[in-house]
Structure formats: structure tokens, C-alpha cells
Amino acid sequence: MTNEATQQDGSKPKDDLSEDQKGRFEVWFGLSLALFAAVLAINELAGGKYGDDELxxxxxKTSAYLWYQSKGIKESLAEGQRDTLKALIASGSVDAAHRSGIDQTIVELDRKIARYEAEKTEILEGSASLGPDQQVLEVDGAKGKVVGVKDMDRDLQRLSAAGDRFDIATLFLQLCLVFGALGLIVTKPKMKRTFLITMVVGGVLGAALSAMGFVALGVL
Structure with a gap:
């Protein structure tokens, strides 16, 4: 009865917003939504780019491991041939007339084995970790361009950590925009304040996680 009487007198119920309050809420919601929408756009752009880089x-990395394994197979075959020849010599199965030729073959096989071992090391460590005299592999006709598997592992860990942060940041920022939209719809001051606070908290958390993603990448 009291509320009805108040409304009949032309005054607003306590739960309704005055024009001044409505204007302030619209400004706060509008600015916050615009800000966090921009942060979300940047976050998704970065997440997509660095996600592609990770893939x-x-x-x-898979190709490098296959390359490493192929060198290992060639090394094992060369070692097998060398050991077989040495066993033949040790058993006395090689006559003196052929001994010099077999010794030369063993020397060549030892060189191959050493080269394969050096190539495997460069594939694992990368050219940048080795001296110029230890760089044996050529990429596009030039030495010193091999990116090591260990370097790739470190970069992948960094990209994965950043990607996880970007994903969680996207979740918080999207929820923030949802709460902001709901806050524009409701009319009760308490609910508007609740949605505004929730939106800002979610947006700040999302922005912080996005910044942590950039820090993990070394951008910030």
C-alpha cells in the first residue's frame, strides 16, 4: 500500500534508479565494456598467433627428431660394418693382401661415425651452441643455421605456458562482458552494482592473466 501510494504521488520507489544514477551506471558500464572488449580482442589475437607458432x-621439432634418428641409424650401420671388419681381422680371416684395403675402410667408417655423431650433437644442441669448427650441417647451403631440439623444447614450453594464460584470460574476459551486459539490463541499483563489481573484477583478472601471457613470451 505504501509503495502504491508513493507511486501515485509521482515519486519513485526506493529500488528504482534516478535519472542521474542511471546515467552514471551507463557511463561506467559503457567505458568498462569498451575497455575489456579491447583487451579481449588483443588477447585473442595474441593467443591465435602464438598458438599457430606453437603448432x-x-x-x-618432430622433423628434427626424425632427422636425428636417421643420423643415428646411419651411425649404427657404420658401427656395425666397422665392428664386423675388426672381428674378421681379429679372427685371422683376412689375408695380408687385403689387410691394407680393409684398414682403410675401417678408417673411413670411423670418419663417418664421427661425422654422424657431430651431426646428431648439432641437431640436439643447435648451431648457436657450438663453435664454427663444430658446425657440420648445412641448411640452404650455409652452416650455422640449425635450430636445436633443446632450443625448440624451451620455446615450446614458453609458448605452452603463455597459451594457457591466454586461454584462461579469454574465459575471464568473456564472463566479464556477459556480466556487463546483464548489468545494463537489470534496473535495481544493488544488482547493477553487483554486476558492475563482478564485471570489473573479472576483467581485471583477465587483463592480468593476458599480461602474464605476454610476460611468459618475453614481450613485456
Whole structure:
């Protein structure tokens, strides 16, 4: 009865917003939504870019491991041939006329084994970690361009950590925009304040996580 009487007198119920309050809320919601929407756009752009980089590097790492394994197989075959020849010599199965030729073959096999071992080391460590005299592999006709598997592992860990932060940041920022939209719809002051606070908290958390993603990448 009291509320009805008040409304009939032309005054607003306590739960309704005055024009001044409504204007302030619209400004706060509008600015906050615009700000956090911009942060979300930057976050998703970075997440997509570095996510693609992670996929590309994973493929490159797989190729490097296959390259490493092929060198290991060639090294094992050369070692097997060398050991077989040494066993033949030790058993006396090689006559003196052929001994010099077999010794030369063993020397060549030892050189191959040493080269394969050096190539495996460069594939694992990368050219940058080795001296110029230890760089034996060529990429595009030049030495010193091999990116090591260990370097790729470190970069992948960094990209993965950043990607996780970007994903969680996207979740918080999207929830923030949802709460902001709901806050614009409701009319009760308490609910508007609740949604505004929730939106700001979610947006700040999302922005912080996004910044942590950039820090993990070394951008900030």
C-alpha cells in the first residue's frame, strides 16, 4: 500500500534508479565494456598467433627428431660394418693382401661415425651452441643455421605456458562482458552494482592473466 501510494504521488520507489544514477551506471558500464572488449580482442589475437607458432614449432621439432634418428641409424650401420671388419681381422680371416684395403675402410667408417655423431650433437644442441669448427650441417647451403631440439623444447614450453594464460584470460574476459551486459539490463541499483563489481573484477583478472601471457613470451 505504501509503495502504491508513493507511486501515485509521482515519486519513485526506493529500488528504482534516478535519472542521474542511471546515467552514471551507463557511463561506467559503457567505458568498462569498451575497455575489456579491447583487451579481449588483443588477447585473442595474441593467443591465435602464438598458438599457430606453437603448432608450427611442434611440427619442426618432430622433423628434427626424425632427422636425428636417421643420423643415428646411419651411425649404427657404420658401427656395425666397422665392428664386423675388426672381428674378421681379429679372427685371422683376412689375408695380408687385403689387410691394407680393409684398414682403410675401417678408417673411413670411423670418419663417418664421427661425422654422424657431430651431426646428431648439432641437431640436439643447435648451431648457436657450438663453435664454427663444430658446425657440420648445412641448411640452404650455409652452416650455422640449425635450430636445436633443446632450443625448440624451451620455446615450446614458453609458448605452452603463455597459451594457457591466454586461454584462461579469454574465459575471464568473456564472463566479464556477459556480466556487463546483464548489468545494463537489470534496473535495481544493488544488482547493477553487483554486476558492475563482478564485471570489473573479472576483467581485471583477465587483463592480468593476458599480461602474464605476454610476460611468459618475453614481450613485456
Amino acid at each position: 608450427k614449432m611442434t611440427t619442426e
